[in-house]
Amino acid sequence: MKRILIISALIVCILIAGCTSGQTSGKGTLQFSTSPEGAQIYLDNQYQGTTPSTLSGIAVGAHTLEFRDPGYQSWSANITVSTATSTYYAALTPLASQTVQPAQSPGGTTSQGQASATTAPVSQPTVTILESQTLLVIGGSQAFSGTCTGSNSVLLVLYGPGAYTNGVQVAQVPVRAMNAWNYTWNPGYKVISGAYTMIAYDQQKITSATATFSVVGGGTVSIVASTPVVNPGGTVTFSGMCTTGATSVSLTLYGPQQYTNGASVATLPLNADNTWSYKYTFDPSKPAGSYTMFVTDAQNTASASVLISLTGG
Numbered sequence: 001m002k003r004i005l006i007i008s009a010l011i012v013c014i015l016i017a018g019c020t021s022g023q024t025s026g027k028g029t030l031q032f033s034t035s036p037e038g039a040q041i042y043l044d045n046q047y048q049g050t051t052p053s054t055l056s057g058i059a060v061g062a063h064t065l066e067f068r069d070p071g072y073q074s075w076s077a078n079i080t081v082s083t084a085t086s087t088y089y090a091a092l093t094p095l096a097s098q099t100v101q102p103a104q105s106p107g108g109t110t111s112q113g114q115a116s117a118t119t120a121p122v123s124q125p126t127v128t129i130l131e132s133q134t135l136l137v138i139g140g141s142q143a144f145s146g147t148c149t150g151s152n153s154v155l156l157v158l159y160g161p162g163a164y165t166n167g168v169q170v171a172q173v174p175v176r177a178m179n180a181w182n183y184t185w186n187p188g189y190k191v192i193s194g195a196y197t198m199i200a201y202d203q204q205k206i207t208s209a210t211a212t213f214s215v216v217g218g219g220t221v222s223i224v225a226s227t228p229v230v231n232p233g234g235t236v237t238f239s240g241m242c243t244t245g246a247t248s249v250s251l252t253l254y255g256p257q258q259y260t261n262g263a264s265v266a267t268l269p270l271n272a273d274n275t276w277s278y279k280y281t282f283d284p285s286k287p288a289g290s291y292t293m294f295v296t297d298a299q300n301t302a303s304a305s306v307l308i309s310l311t312g313g
Contacts, residue, residue: 026060026083027056027057027058027059027060027083028056028058028059028060028081028082028083028084028085028086029054029055029056029057029058029084029085029086030043030054030055030056030058030081030085030086030087030088031052031053031054031085031086031087031088032051032052032053032054032055032067032087032088032089033051033052033087033088033089034051034052034067034069034075034089034090034091034092035089035090035091035092036069036072036092037050037051037052038050038051038069039051039067039068039069039072039075039090039092040067040068040069041053041055041065041066041067042064042065042066042067042068043055043058043063043064043065044063044064045064045066045169046166046167046168047159047166047167048166051067058081059081060081060082060083061080061081062078062079062080062081063078063079063080063081064076064077064078064079065077065078065079065088067090067092068205069092070206070207070208071094071095071206072092072093072094072095073092073093073094073095073204074204074205075090075092095124095206123149123150124150124206124207125148125149125150125151125202125203125204125206125207126147126148126149126150126202126207127146127147127148127151127154127200127201127202127207127208127209128146128147128148128200128209129144129145129146129198129200129209129210129211130144130145130146130211131143131144131198131211131212131213132144132145133213134212134213134214135213135214135215135216135299136213136214136215136216137215137216137217137299137301138187138189138191138192138193138215138216138217138218138301139188139189139217141184141185141186141187142184142185142187142213143182143183143184143185144156144182144183144184144185144198144200144211145180145181145182145183146180146181146182146200146209147178147179147180147181148175148179148181148200148202149179150202151175151202151203151204152174152175152203153172153173153174153175153181153203154172154173154175154181154183154200154201154202154203155169155171155172155173155200155201155202155203155205156169156170156171156172156173156183156198156199156200156201157169157170157198157199157201158170158185158196158197158198158199159196159197159198159199160191160194160195160196160197160215161192161193161194161195161196162191162192162194164196167199170183170185170198171183171185185198187215189218191215191218192215192218193214193215193216193217193218193219193243193244193245194214194215194245195212195213195214196212196213196214196215197210197211197212198210198211198212198213214245215245216244216245216246216297216298216299216301217244217245217299217301217302218244218245218301219242219243219244219245219297219301219302220241220242220243220244220302220304221240221241221242221243221244221249221295221296221297221302221303221304222240222241222242222295222304223238223239223240223293223295223304223305223306224238224239224240224306225237225238225293225306225308226238226239227308228307228308228309229308229309229311230282230308230309230310230311231282231310231311232282232283232284232286232288232310232311232312233281233282233283233284234281234282235279235280235281235282236279236280236282236308237277237278237279237280238251238277238278238279238280238293238295238306239275239276239277239278240275240276240295240304241274241275241276242270242274242276242297242302243274244297244299244301244302246270246297246298246299246301247269247270247298248267248268248269248270248297248298249267249268249270249276249295249296249297249298250264250266250267250268250295250296250297250298251264251265251266251267251268251278251280251293251294251295252264252265252293252294252295252296253265253280253291253292253293253294254291254292254293254294255286255287255289255290255291255292255310256287256289256290256291257287259286259291262294265278265280265293266278267298280293282310286310287310288310288311288312289309289310290307290308290309290310291307291308291309291310292305292306292307292308293305293306293308
């Protein structure tokens with residue numbers, strides 16, 4: 001009998017431990033809804049779509065939740081996710097757009113009786129943003145500047161490929177004299193090429209402005225020739241791929257005599273799949289010898305070359 005009791009106790013302990021482990025290592029599901037619908041969902045300051053929406057696979061534990069909608073006050077809360085399905089609803093409060101004041105007589109005193117009220121609109125924040133360049137080469141920096149009224153600071157959120165897919169708040173910048181602000185983004189070499197959007201919000205995220213730019217570099221350029229040997233007057237097809245984020249490549253031909261310092265051949269737009277191709281005819285007047293076709297992306301972040309032998313005819 002005593003042995004049976006001990007075994008039963010052990011089984012209960014194992015079951016309790018398994019339940020506890022499942023609660024701490026599992027994932028939860030969250031359901032979001034707001035009134036009005038269409039509010040932006042931010043979980044741990046990461047954009048997760050708009051309401052109504054359901055998110056699954058959320059790690060259990062503490063998180064921050066925020067609903068944002070232009071024209072309404074932002075709603076935020078600290079939440080605890082469990083392995084169960086949790087529902088979060090918020091009735092968003094419209095931002096006050098006007099106040100009512102008693103009508104006043106010419107002498108400055110309040111009118112008596114049925115005097116009509118006057119409305120005094122409350123000014124809304126305004127934000128502007130400009131980027132210093134539309135094309136940023138990996139390893140460089142990008143400066144942003146603008147103006148902001150009705151707020152002490154500007155929140156900058158960056159969207160782009162890789163780590164910036166869901167948006168990352170990169171800075172909260174103070175607004176200086178004359179309502180001006182500025183910020184320099186130094187991503188280093190970890191950023192990847194692609195299209196980016198920087199959004200500037202006022203402190204309460206009532207209004208915003210955007211700036212778009214592209215990042216290039218960090219990839220490769222390749223080139224191959226359809227034949228390594230060509231006769232005078234013959235044509236060689238050069239082709240390759242560019243993965244630096246550039247939109248075009250340039251070809252330069254090096255060889256004997258007047259081609260020692262290189263001669264520009266063509267600038268080619270990339271195809272949708274980042275490939276390129278070009279047919280080059282070796283004029284019969286060109287001297288025989290070894291030639292090198294050199295390719296580089298538009299911003300000179302990567303290059304490649306291929307050797308061609310031109311016969312004597």
